[in-house]
Amino acid sequence: MTTPPKMRDLAQRLLDYEAFAGKTSEPAESATLRVYEKLRQELGEFAGVAGFQSLASRALALARAEAPSLSAARVAADGSLQGLGEFKHQFDIDKIRAGEFPAGEGGIILIARLLGLLHLLLGETLTLRLLRATWRGGPFNDRNFENGRKA
Helix, strand or coil, X not given: CCCXXXXXXXXXXXXXXXXXXXXXXXXXXXXHHHHHHHHHHHXXXXXXXXXXXXXXXXXXXXXXXXXXHHCCCEXXXXXXXXXXXXXXXXXXHHHHHCCCCCCCHHHHXXXXXXXXXXXXXXXXXHHXXXXXXXXXXXXXXXXXXXXXXXX
């Protein structure tokens, strides 16, 4: 089973947004980890640490089937993501802007799976509200999950 294209697209937009949000004068933290941590903070308040940990563990299990590079990753008891060596590298923001270093495939799949589970459990409206609260002015505020309509 592959990641649904609309979740993959949303994950890519969030990762791109986070990559561009970093300061060019400083090494940028992994966009994947920043997106994950923002989701962890927001969902931790909504569903609690155990709720988020459970959701993230399921997303990681689903993502591993598509991205073997995630085999060393694990979700800790506090919901943090550990063992993701591929996401811990530093990158040049100017090269990302030029499209030379897109987010790692495993990162896109992991975030897409997490968003897909949120969409499944909460529905479109609550998921979008959660994302809009987390990324004010973010890359999806003018789009509807399902068909690209204005929200």
